[in-house]
Amino acid sequence: MGTMRVQPSRLGSLGSRPATGTWHTFDLQLAFYALALTVVGLLMAYTSSGGAPLEAGSIFTRGLMWLAIAIVMFTVAASIDYRWLKTLAWPVYLVNLGLLVLTLIVGSGVGGVSRWVSIGPLQFQFSELAKILMAVVLANYLASRQGKMKSLATTVGAFLLVMPALALVLIQPDLGTSLVFGAILFGSLFLSGAGLRWLLIAAAGVVAMVPIAWTYVLVDYQKRRLISFLDPAADPQNSGYQLIQSQIAVGSGGLFGKGLTNGSQTQLDYLPVSATDFVGATLAEELGFVGGVVLLLLFAALLWRILVVGWRSRDPFGLAFAAGMASMLLFQVMVNLGMVLGIMPVTGIPLPFVTHGGASLTSYAVGLGILQSIAMRQGRPAW
């Protein structure tokens, strides 16, 4: 297997290149947009801390802790030459699947759902990290398929690579995250230059799968949530309730919002999970249209920067990985905010950087760190 290729020259070439000099090419914009989004997330954590944000264990202080951890992980990931990931791709893939299996076995969650694994006092959602690892593995595979990119085998291979992880997440059951895997798959293939024909056929296949999945795979509550956005009033007590309250929250925010910690919908607990999946509604209610637009622009800028890193990469791995990251981020933003704004079904996907939760934030930090590593090592090719 080409992907198993060991790179014996790497150690030597590390010494021959101005390794420290790579920091000159550090992509400041990439880091800045991400940090700005994280600060927005901290603001939301502050407002969601129920009036005691500075107490130990509050959402805000935990958010600060996770930010510190994320910065460390970003820096470490950026410092390490990303090309090591190619060497480690297969172990990474196995670790990835292992984590997901572990989650299924020992995971805990709400209502028969196993998503979290407790490590000491911390609960970690491994599927968040799995998304990044999947992007790495996939990028490595696509890099190895240079020249054969348009072949059917490449697309089929990519699907075979992603499917086990996707299936493991789907049976947790976590429909949202499994769809993110799909987005990574399609985005990476598309921007890496896979045959459009095959991609279209695959997309058609996925569409054809929908009725089957609806009947055999999806659990009742997932189905109810999925369709409730079409008519929230049909089930106002359960799944529709969140959507109604979310739209009231967003709509009542107006141009400038009600001010931080002043959102009546979110602070008075009309809106459930206002700190996690529906954090966008909290933001829109308290910071208004202005805050919402700033948020959207920050996401757009970050996505743009990720694409730029991919475009500039002289390494197909870099391009494919950036494509995967961009697809993942775009998909999450679209689905989460679409849900908050009532134009997408409720799938339980967190809003990257803003939703409170250490797994998502640190996983994105690792992903962006790898992107940064890619960006920093394109300036002058040592080979």
Place this chain on the structure above:
Amino acid sequence: MKGASFDEPARPARLWPRFVVFALIIALVVATLGLRLFTLQIVSGGYYAGLARENRIRLQPLRAPRGIIFDRAGRRLVNNVATFAVKARPADLPFSQRPAVIERLATLLGMSAVDITEAFDRAAANRFELANVARGVPEEVALIIREEHLELPGIEVVVEPQRQYPYGDLVAHVLGFTGAVTPDDLASFGSLGYLNDDTIGKQGVEATFEEALRGEYGVEQVEVDARGEEIRQLRTLQPAQPGDSLELTIDVDVQRDAETALRWAMDRVGLERGVFMAMNPQTGEILAMVSLPAYDNNAFAEGISASEYQELLNEPGGPLRNHAIVDHAPPGSTYKLVTGAGGLQDGILTDKTILQTRPYLSIGPYKYWDWNRQGFGPLNIYDGFGHSSGTFFFQIAGELGIDRLAYWASQFGFGERTGIDLPGEVRGVLPTNDWKMRLMNEPIYPGEVYQAGIGQGYDSFPPIQVLNAYAALANGGKLLKPQIVRRILGPDGEVVDEVEPELIHELAVDDDVLRIMRKAARRVVTIRQTYNLVDLPIVVAGKTGTAEFGVRDDKGRLPFHSWFAGFVPKDPWKRDSDPNGVEAVSRTDSELAILAFAYDSRTTGNAATEIAKYFLQMHYDLDVDLRQDWILERDNFYGQ
């Protein structure tokens, strides 16, 4: 061999059009989201702001069912029954309509407009919360009020649980009652989640175990209609935790015997007040606690009117007061237990010592008479106690002095609250030199020491202390906290807390001394100081007391209370091997101590003894009836 060609990754085939398409997708998504945001917040912002303002969803407390109270045999002493209550939410009632609404409610509920206005004003602190107007409303009235809701804005009819006490007034003072929270209650307990229209334990164990009984209220989200009435429950944010239940130490059978005996004598004589208690001296468990007159707890549960309440307050017998613990009276000769035990322990006498008793002892010009005005001749401690000779105990008290006497009294628990888990317990008065100096700026006089030695003068204690002293005598010297609750049970009947016997202290009195005093208490009975009590087929030991109080009548006589405090050995039956029951009372295995107190009895004989006798006859199911009517005739054998 390291070669660049081996190492160099293939250059990526960058596809411009695809990047452009991807960028367009990003732009499209962001634009769509932004547009939707614009529609919701700017175009329809006013509409949603309105929805948020008058949100139809209300957070509402979920009341927890209050815990049940059982007797020790598992009989329910209180139930929760569903009743209709009429409540007001002042915020929903326009001022202009207030008079009309109040007038209509007054007609429907049969209440005065003043009472209703008062109920409205009570809620003034929080106009958005419900306030009680009337509880236990008949169903037909509740339905009418519901139908007229358009004319009665701000008035709501709710179904709420009410306490119902199946035994009426039998266990009145122990159970107590719940009542509407007052502004004072809210000030002290508001943080615990008490609501404007809430109830709280006011008396008895309903008050002392309020926290356990109440449980924890939850919170639910309900959708309300324009009238503010609940349409449907949306979700429970925090489920209510039902209150814990209490299993009392009271045995309803024993309680009923006690009540029957006490009420019989009181009716017979025409007594104003009386107390009867039974206790297990080994554990401190109160088996019966009757204070008469009593009240019907249900009157409070149904919401007592101010005038009814005032009536109860003004009744001379003080039906609202648990005379067993909240009122004190001179203990009379029952107190000779303290004087005798103290004298023995301090070596002033032994059980061999003979003291001469006389018609009276003199201090200066004052004469201190024995109760029979003749004296009993030379007596040892057994007979001195048995005959209840005043001059016998004057001498011991004189030797002890007031402070030593007070020390031994406090050993037996006198002058200190027992700590029983019922509200309002008093300490009574235990005189010492210090106490009198502080109060009257003079020391105790020798004559007052004599008085104290026979439980007269300043000495005054609640009946529970007298009972507890005799329980300590019966169990061999352990002063225990009287217990009223045995176990606390969770909502599913699981035991949350088991109440263990609680030692206040061990008496600093030798076992020998206590044994002498128990035998002396048996002598009281065998010497027929208690008339024919000795003829019961069971072994009873105890002490009578006749305690003067108040002001002299035209013949110079003082009114008096009658006491009887005593105990029965674990094996109550008389045995041929122990005809006088001396062996039986030498043991410390008694499981029944009793106390009878007849307030202001003024009877020919000791009324309390008759009450105790009747109780014992019923309690042990004896087929003899030794009650003697002549004892209960109104007279004044004392102080003539």
